[in-house]
Amino acid sequence: xxxxxxxxxxxxxxxxxxxxxxxxxxxxxxxxxxxxxxxxxxxxxxxxxxxx
Amino acid sequence: xxxxxxxxxxxxxxxxxxxxxxxxxxxxxxxxxxxxxxxxxxxxxxxxxxxxxxxxxxxxxxxxxxxxxxxxxxxxxxxxxxxxxxxxxxxxxxxxxxxxxxxxxxxxxxxxxxxxxxxxxxxxxxxxxxxxxxxxxxxxxxxxxxxxxxxxxxxxxxxxxxxxxxxxxxxxxxxxxxxxxxxxxxxxxxxxxxxxxxxxxxxxxxxxxxxxxxxxxxxxxxxxxxxxxxxxxxxxxxxxxxxxxxxxxxxxxxxxxxxxxxxxxxxxxxxxxxxxxxxxxxxxxxxxxxxxxxxxxxxxxxxxxxxxxxxxxxxxxxxxxxxxxxxxxxxxxxxxxxxxxxxxxxxxxxxxxxxxxxxxxxxxxxxxxxxxxxxxxxxxxxxxxxxxxxxxxxxxxxxxxxxxxxxxxxxxxxxxx
Numbered sequence: 001x002x003x004x005x006x007x008x009x010x011x012x013x014x015x016x017x018x019x020x021x022x023x024x025x026x027x028x029x030x031x032x033x034x035x036x037x038x039x040x041x042x043x044x045x046x047x048x049x050x051x052x
Numbered sequence: 053x054x055x056x057x058x059x060x061x062x063x064x065x066x067x068x069x070x071x072x073x074x075x076x077x078x079x080x081x082x083x084x085x086x087x088x089x090x091x092x093x094x095x096x097x098x099x100x101x102x103x104x105x106x107x108x109x110x111x112x113x114x115x116x117x118x119x120x121x122x123x124x125x126x127x128x129x130x131x132x133x134x135x136x137x138x139x140x141x142x143x144x145x146x147x148x149x150x151x152x153x154x155x156x157x158x159x160x161x162x163x164x165x166x167x168x169x170x171x172x173x174x175x176x177x178x179x180x181x182x183x184x185x186x187x188x189x190x191x192x193x194x195x196x197x198x199x200x201x202x203x204x205x206x207x208x209x210x211x212x213x214x215x216x217x218x219x220x221x222x223x224x225x226x227x228x229x230x231x232x233x234x235x236x237x238x239x240x241x242x243x244x245x246x247x248x249x250x251x252x253x254x255x256x257x258x259x260x261x262x263x264x265x266x267x268x269x270x271x272x273x274x275x276x277x278x279x280x281x282x283x284x285x286x287x288x289x290x291x292x293x294x295x296x297x298x299x300x301x302x303x304x305x306x307x308x309x310x311x312x313x314x315x316x317x318x319x320x321x322x323x324x325x326x327x328x329x330x331x332x333x334x335x336x337x338x339x340x341x342x343x344x345x346x347x348x349x350x351x352x353x354x355x356x357x358x359x360x361x362x363x364x365x366x367x368x369x370x371x372x373x374x375x376x377x378x379x380x381x382x383x384x385x386x387x388x389x390x391x392x393x394x395x396x397x398x399x400x401x402x403x404x405x406x407x408x409x410x411x412x413x414x415x416x417x418x419x420x421x422x423x424x425x426x427x428x429x430x431x432x433x434x435x436x437x438x439x440x441x442x443x444x445x446x447x448x449x450x451x452x453x454x455x456x457x458x459x460x461x462x463x464x465x466x467x468x469x
């Protein structure tokens with residue numbers, strides 16, 4: 001019942017499978033936070049960009 | 053009086069679009085197909101999956117053929133993203149937005165259709181919570197869901213680039229930063245797409261009790277794992293080019309330089325040629341070595357029923373070798389009509405391959421008292437499949453109308469621009 005998977009077992013299969021899933025989710029989550037965070041910082045700093 | 057240009061404030065900057073009256077067939081056809089799909093979904097969810105052609109012989113039917121096909125055809129998105137952001141082929145910037153939209157339509161359509169296919173969508177989360185880590189299908193589910201998220205992230209900055217939205221400074225900054233960090237998402241998308249395209253093929257290759265689809269392989273991956281990736285990246289760019297060319301035909305405007313289409317033709321051609329060589333070797337090895345060792349002969353698999361040997365000739369010959377040889381030949385690529393025809397055959401080839409693996413695998417008897425079967429879909433089942441086409445028509449049509457999908461459209465159409 002750990003980590004975050006009902007039938008979690010401490011074996012190689014679960015480590016690889018769930019490990020890769022969490023890695024991908026962390027990368028995507030971090031990427032989104034960086035993008036939104038940087039946009040917010042730019043906004044507060046008064047920076048502007050031209051229309052793409 | 054009705055103003056048929058009341059939405060012109062939303063058009064991309066400096067680009068003309070047809071009136072709403074001219075655009076209405078897109079909405080009407082798309083809406084009609086979606087309505088058919090909605091009625092089909094109500095019937096299939098309300099009365100059960102026995103309203104489809106699926107039965108005890110066919111656990112997978114038209115929807116999975118459609119799913120696997122559109123997922124393969126949507127590979128243009130990840131492959132274009134990989135070539136553009138990771139390899140650095142900057143000329144693909146002209147087509148990357150269209151590839152992302154097509155990929156998003158394909159993947160979201162496939163996930164929606166799978167929601168009906170599982171019978172009880174309310175239990176869809178079971179596959180994540182009760183993950184079977186030995187199942188390629190679980191891996192496919194995880195990767196497709198995550199990749200759909202990636203495609204949404206890749207589509208979002210384009211939506212933010214709508215002329216009205218861009219009037220807000222924060223929206224401009226957000227879309228700008230999405231572009232700046234897009235390599236993170238494109239790279240992750242490549243990883244996800246690579247694995248689920250492969251696992252979709254691997255799913256069939258590991259079916260030891262089904263000699264028709266069983267293949268030997270490398271470590272835990274049967275050869276079908278690699279062949280599915282290969283065929284998807286050969287057909288995906290061709291499908292993207294065909295959709296863009298169709299949009300050009302309908303809109304009467306040039307949207308991407310012909311050199312991009314030729315480049316895509318060259319990429320598709322060489323990938324298809326190497327794929328079809330590998331596929332032919334795989335088929336020969338399977339027929340001459342794998343099957344005899346499993347106690348089955350090649351001809352016995354095509355002995356009866358609707359799916360005869362002609363399928364092999366069509367898949368490998370007409371939809372395989374012919375477009376592959378045509379696309380690698382520069383003179384064919386320079387001729388727009390021939391290039392399009394070769395790409396149509398390329399796309400049909402991947403659809404045919406997915407049909408053979410899904411349907412023919414299940415049509416062949418595995419018990420002595422069984423007979424060869426044929427699959428026939430029902431009208432509600434067909435409705436759900438074609439609803440994805442209607443959905444695609446609407447999403448792509450609206451995106452083209454209101455978003456700057458093709459960055460060089462103005463430059464390529466100087467008179468109107």
